[in-house]
Amino acid sequence: MKKIFVTGGAGYIGSHVVKALGEAGYQVLVYDNLSTGNRWAVLHGDLVVGELSDRQLLSNTLRDFQPDAVMHFAAFIEVAESVSNPLKYYRNNTLNALQLLEVLQELNIGRFIFSSTAAVYGTPEEIPVAETAPLEPINPYGASKMMSERLLADLTLALPEDFRYVALRYFNVAGADSGGRIGQAYKNPTHLITRALKTARGQYPALQLFGTDYPTEDGTCIRDYIHVDDLAEAHLVALRHLLNGGQSDIFNCGYGHGYSVREVIEVAKKVSGVDFTVIEADRREGDPAALTAKSDKIVSELDWKPRHDDLEYIVRTAWEWEQKVDAKLSD
Ligand SMILES: NC(=O)c1ccc[n+]([C@@H]2O[C@H](COP(=O)([O-])OP(=O)(O)OC[C@H]3O[C@@H](n4cnc5c(N)ncnc54)[C@H](O)[C@@H]3O)[C@@H](O)[C@H]2O)c1
Numbered sequence: 001m002k003k004i005f006v007t008g009g010a011g012y013i014g015s016h017v018v019k020a021l022g023e024a025g026y027q028v029l030v031y032d033n034l035s036t037g038n039r040w041a042v043l044h045g046d047l048v049v050g051e052l053s054d055r056q057l058l059s060n061t062l063r064d065f066q067p068d069a070v071m072h073f074a075a076f077i078e079v080a081e082s083v084s085n086p087l088k089y090y091r092n093n094t095l096n097a098l099q100l101l102e103v104l105q106e107l108n109i110g111r112f113i114f115s116s117t118a119a120v121y122g123t124p125e126e127i128p129v130a131e132t133a134p135l136e137p138i139n140p141y142g143a144s145k146m147m148s149e150r151l152l153a154d155l156t157l158a159l160p161e162d163f164r165y166v167a168l169r170y171f172n173v174a175g176a177d178s179g180g181r182i183g184q185a186y187k188n189p190t191h192l193i194t195r196a197l198k199t200a201r202g203q204y205p206a207l208q209l210f211g212t213d214y215p216t217e218d219g220t221c222i223r224d225y226i227h228v229d230d231l232a233e234a235h236l237v238a239l240r241h242l243l244n245g246g247q248s249d250i251f252n253c254g255y256g257h258g259y260s261v262r263e264v265i266e267v268a269k270k271v272s273g274v275d276f277t278v279i280e281a282d283r284r285e286g287d288p289a290a291l292t293a294k295s296d297k298i299v300s301e302l303d304w305k306p307r308h309d310d311l312e313y314i315v316r317t318a319w320e321w322e323q324k325v326d327a328k329l330s331d
């Protein structure tokens with residue numbers, strides 16, 4: 001049985017990947033400080049509650065576990081916060097990734113899957129954006145991830161046989177486990193779909209719509225929303241690629257088309273059945289106007305088969321999860 005070490009596996013995306021790894025028969029060890037993750041979200045394997053910057057604990061845990069591959073999800077993820085507190089993001093997302101790579105090198109652990117982001121592209125000249133587009137992040141979050149990608153690229157150049165990685169550039173991840181066991185579970189969520197559905201449930205008085213003067217058809221930002229279970233499957237195909245001797249590579253993870261904020265709000269109103277209040281507000285700092293993935297590379301090269309390219313399904317699974325999450329968080 002192959003062993004996979006998962007940092008950030010108690011978080012939103014990591015927990016869905018851990019679920020998929022468990023169902024596919026991998027042995028999983030999660031390493032997470034539970035800063036935004038939850039113990040109950042780890043459905044398979046064991047959890048070590050630990051801080052990435054704790055080099056000793058990280059190293060001892062990896063030495064004991066001897067994984068065949070590492071998946072690195074642990075990071076801070078909010079664009080707006082990264083603008084107001086950039087060093088927090090460079091420390092956790094870049095410095096802690098660097099230290100993890102040093103420890104892996106010391107222990108000769110050489111297969112790595114990295115959670116990157118569409119934010120590395122900034123405001124691309126052409127959309128859908130291809131993996132080969134220039135990386136010009138417009139916020140510290142994207143820059144912190146771009147720097148980690150650079151570390152990976154340089155390390156694999158130096159050690160082509162001993163270190164191989166796949167960086168997955170996620171677009172906007174949304175939705176929840178179709179079995180209703182896990183989903184996004186933050187005390188103060190900032191993502192559009194989660195905020196909209198919590199507003200529909202009466203947890204916020206209104207949804208703020210950030211920016212209506214973007215150069216898009218309806219003036220609001222366009223994003224490529226990908227269901228979290230399809231993203232989990234992308235990790236499994238990337239893992240098989242590496243374990244079968246595949247080369248280091250980078251793949252976009254999105255469906256290749258997007259929806260405007262107004263379109264998402266309409267679907268959230270339809271699925272919830274609530275005509276919640278929307279307040280048109282100023283642009284949020286650090287937001288590009290439109291970001292969609294050119295997504296054929298992962299399909300053709302890794303045989304990724306997405307199953308949930310349907311905004312209504314994405315929002316419905318998130319809505320079903322919203323009925324449960326508060327009870328989970330107060331457990
Ligand atoms: N959510 C998205 O739309 C999105 C898009 C692109 C990329 N990503 C990337 O995906 C990854 C997972 O994101 P998510 O949405 O699941 O966020 P999340 O906050 O739910 O998960 C991050 C997990 O990492 C843990 N963690 C953070 N810092 C840590 C540290 N120093 N030591 C130990 N554990 C730590 C947290 O407790 C949490 O469980 C991140 O790397 C993020 O940048 C997310």
Ligand SMILES: O=c1ccn([C@@H]2O[C@H](COP(=O)(O)OP(=O)(O)O[C@H]3O[C@H](CO)[C@H](O)[C@H](O)[C@H]3O)[C@@H](O)[C@H]2O)c(=O)[nH]1
Pocket residue numbers: 077078079117118119170171172173190191192193195207208209210211221222223261284287291
């Ligand atoms: O209450 C809200 C929340 C969001 N938005 C808007 O909705 C769109 C999507 O915003 P999200 O916060 O849901 O997602 P982002 O596009 O900012 O960022 C997400 O996707 C990025 C890549 O595209 C990064 O990876 C990042 O980690 C991840 O949070 C943006 O135009 C934003 O301004 C609102 O109008 N109101």
